[in-house]
Amino acid sequence: MSARKAARSRAKRLKSRLEGTELYLASDAYSRLCADSWYRRHAKRIAASKKLLGLGFYRGDCHIHTHYSDGRFTVAQAKEAADAAGLDFIFITDHATTDQKYDCRKFSRVWWGQEPAAFPHHLGIIGTQKTFEPSGDFLKDFYTARTTSQALTFVPHPTGWFPNTRYIPEQIDLLYQLADPFHMEIVNGANQFFDCWDITDAQSVQLWDRLLCKGKIVYAMGNSDAHMVHGVGSVWNGVFCDRPNKRSVMQALHQGRYFVSDAPVITISAGRAKMGQTVRPRRGSTLTFRIAAADSAGIYQLRLIKNGRVIKRLAGREQKRLHLTHRERFAGRRFYLRAEVSALDARRAFTNPIFVVG
Ligand SMILES: [Zn+2]
Numbered sequence: 001m002s003a004r005k006a007a008r009s010r011a012k013r014l015k016s017r018l019e020g021t022e023l024y025l026a027s028d029a030y031s032r033l034c035a036d037s038w039y040r041r042h043a044k045r046i047a048a049s050k051k052l053l054g055l056g057f058y059r060g061d062c063h064i065h066t067h068y069s070d071g072r073f074t075v076a077q078a079k080e081a082a083d084a085a086g087l088d089f090i091f092i093t094d095h096a097t098t099d100q101k102y103d104c105r106k107f108s109r110v111w112w113g114q115e116p117a118a119f120p121h122h123l124g125i126i127g128t129q130k131t132f133e134p135s136g137d138f139l140k141d142f143y144t145a146r147t148t149s150q151a152l153t154f155v156p157h158p159t160g161w162f163p164n165t166r167y168i169p170e171q172i173d174l175l176y177q178l179a180d181p182f183h184m185e186i187v188n189g190a191n192q193f194f195d196c197w198d199i200t201d202a203q204s205v206q207l208w209d210r211l212l213c214k215g216k217i218v219y220a221m222g223n224s225d226a227h228m229v230h231g232v233g234s235v236w237n238g239v240f241c242d243r244p245n246k247r248s249v250m251q252a253l254h255q256g257r258y259f260v261s262d263a264p265v266i267t268i269s270a271g272r273a274k275m276g277q278t279v280r281p282r283r284g285s286t287l288t289f290r291i292a293a294a295d296s297a298g299i300y301q302l303r304l305i306k307n308g309r310v311i312k313r314l315a316g317r318e319q320k321r322l323h324l325t326h327r328e329r330f331a332g333r334r335f336y337l338r339a340e341v342s343a344l345d346a347r348r349a350f351t352n353p354i355f356v357v358g
């Protein structure tokens with residue numbers, strides 16, 4: 001037997017001896033307790049930031065797996081974790097089934113969807129009634145899923161996921177052929193607790209800007225893709241709507257009226273236009289963009305991005321709330337403007353863009 005194999009079987013023996021002992025049960029309970037208390041503290045930080053901004057929005061995670069597919073927890077446990085994380089709604093999106101809906105219906109604001117493992121990209125569907133079976137043609141499947149029901153279709157983890165699933169460029173390039181508008185995750189928290197951000201997310205944000213620069217209307221999403229219960233709510237969408245019912249939330253999501261975050265809160269507007277909207281100003285007229293951001297743990301920096309380039313940076317100087325006004329004369333050429341904010345501990349939030357066309 002090789003040394004590696006021997007070590008592995010020794011570890012297995014030790015683990016089976018440990019499991020069921022008081023020490024194991026106590027340490028398991030202790031780690032759960034630590035995670036729970038961390039999430040509750042984190043939820044308080046976000047609630048305080050929300051108060052600082054003085055705006056109403058609802059927090060939701062739209063991509064979660066339970067034991068109905070390859071998740072390691074039940075719908076009831078997902079709801080418990082969502083409450084601890086301070087989420088207002090969740091969508092349970094198991095892979096090849098929507099049978100989780102029978103459990104989801106037992107709880108308020110626990111809705112369902114599906115994430116069929118279409119090829120070469122998975123397919124995110126929320127608010128669906130029927131189970132979707134992919135045909136093998138991703139572009140066709142994406143279109144069919146979007147048009148056959150009231151569902152919202154999104155591209156999950158468009159560049160791969162943590163720790164080591166990386167999509168090849170040809171696979172990523174396929175997304176340039178998707179008919180817009182569409183939704184795409186720019187942050188995916190799969191296999192992560194406490195901190196959802198990794199290299200695939202940085203790549204997905206870059207991809208998002210490239211797609212936007214091509215003139216595509218692409219709405220960003222941030223979802224945990226939780227397979228372990230403590231992943232629920234590691235990243236979320238802050239949705240601006242009147243009431244946290246499924247109809248209003250879905251409508252706001254469809255229109256891009258939300259931001260993506262793992263802690264700070266942020267919003268952008270241009271006159272009466274809200275984030276996600278398209279404005280059609282007269283050539284030569286001046287547009288005024290207003291951005292507000294908050295984080296009760298302190299802001300590091302607020303950035304304004306136009307056509308993939310940072311055009312303004314505002315240092316947070318450890319303040320908890322920042323406002324930025326930007327005026328821009330419309331020269332007739334289309335552009336998009338979006339804002340992002342980083343907290344002192346590097347947590348971040350992204351607005352959906354405002355699209356300006358002639
Ligand atoms: Zn997936």
Ligand SMILES: [Zn+2]
Binds near residue numbers: 225
């Ligand atoms: Zn998933």
